[in-house]
Amino acid sequence: MRTFGLELPDYPWDTMAPYKKLAEEHPDGVVNLSIGTPVDPTPDVIREALAAATDAHGYPTTHGTVEVRQAIVDWFARRRDVPGLSLDQVLPTVGSKELVAWLPFLLGLGEGDIVVRPTVAYPTYDIGAQLAGATPIAADSLAELDDETRARVRLVWVNSPANPTGIVRDVNELAALVTDARAVGAVVASDECYAELGWGQWDEQRGGTRVPSVLDPRVSGENQELVLSVYSLSKQSNLAGYRAAFCAGDPEIIGNLLNSRKHAGMIVPAPVQVAMAVALADDAHVNAQKDIYRARRERLFPAVEAFGLTVEHSEAGLYLWAKSDEDTWGTIERFARLGIIIGPGVFYGDAGEGYVRIALTGTDADIDRAVARLTSQTT
Secondary structure (H helix, E strand, O other): OOOOOOOOOOOHHHHHHHHHHHHHOOOOOOEEOOOOOOOOOOOHHHHHHHHHOOOOOOOOOOOOOHHHHHHHHHHHHHHOOOOOOOHHHEEEEEOHHHHHHHHHHHOOOOOOOEEEEOOOOOOHHHHHHHHHOOEEEEOOOHHHOOHHHHOOEEEEEEEOOOOOOOOOOOHHHHHHHHHHHHHOOOEEEEEOOOOOOEOHHHOHHHOOOOOOOOOOHHHHOOOOOOEEEEEEOHHHHOOHHHOEEEEEEOHHHHHHHHHHHHHHOOOOOHHHHHHHHHHHHOOHHHHHHHHHHHHHHHHHHHHHHHOOOEEEOOOEOOEEEEEOOOOHHHHHHHHHHOOEEOEEHHHHOHHHOOEEEEEOOOOHHHHHHHHHHHHHOOO
């Protein structure tokens, strides 16, 4: 009898069940620092815009209103050092995960084509390749591939700042990647959803350097040929529940994506488009939320190190990427015995073995509880 359904791997988080159960046995309750979902309220200015737009009796446009597209263009110029985009070079999407998952298919990739993703990476890059029938390969540079393999590359994912490692690629690194990809006719898609959350040398609000975009003229040159930037408002604006995101770049690719998405009905709801425009125009709430995450990071970072872990990279984003002298699951269990749930590094590729991902997306109370439990083991 025929079996219906796609042959995709099991959802990895299901393997966390025994560790969640162990953490739930802690007498003072669970602190869940495993998932990067925002826990703070959606800013009032955005909620009010959404509420005012609920009389949405007509179908929204797939391309988005002129207002939301202009807000995206203005945001790229103001916050990402990307001037001069046209309204036809931007496209709202139903969250960024759906775009990541469907981009290889919408680009027309299939059997024999290769999708390159970082060696430690968000699993959906691989899933997207598999949905299209293409082959995912882990590499941080096309120079790591042999000539035959490199000739079959059609899409290169870059994630900067990276989930889960927090690595930021500078202008020179991004420019080299774009040059190498263009040489083989491959699209570069840059997942930049943590760009507003740089720390240390990348903390613009503390005198650091702004995290660069792949569309920055210093990276992509005077045009955006074969280059796309993907962005989400989930992290910067606590809009994960709105599924509010967008992509921008090569006008021919954007046009083709728009046509395909019209046929498939991939449309951002009209009230969400209104809320997106307001969110993108308001920098104050973004800076305020970043202050909250910075404070949580400054409390949690030393507590994790005091517990015997070494934090690597983590110069941007919402996670601490850390390891100790044991395998991933040994560290997961040690945290679970303290009632703290964290993410296994092995979920992000073979190169994640031995690492764990610890999210900053706990409430202030949860971060303080985690810090107290971790530091109590070292005194």
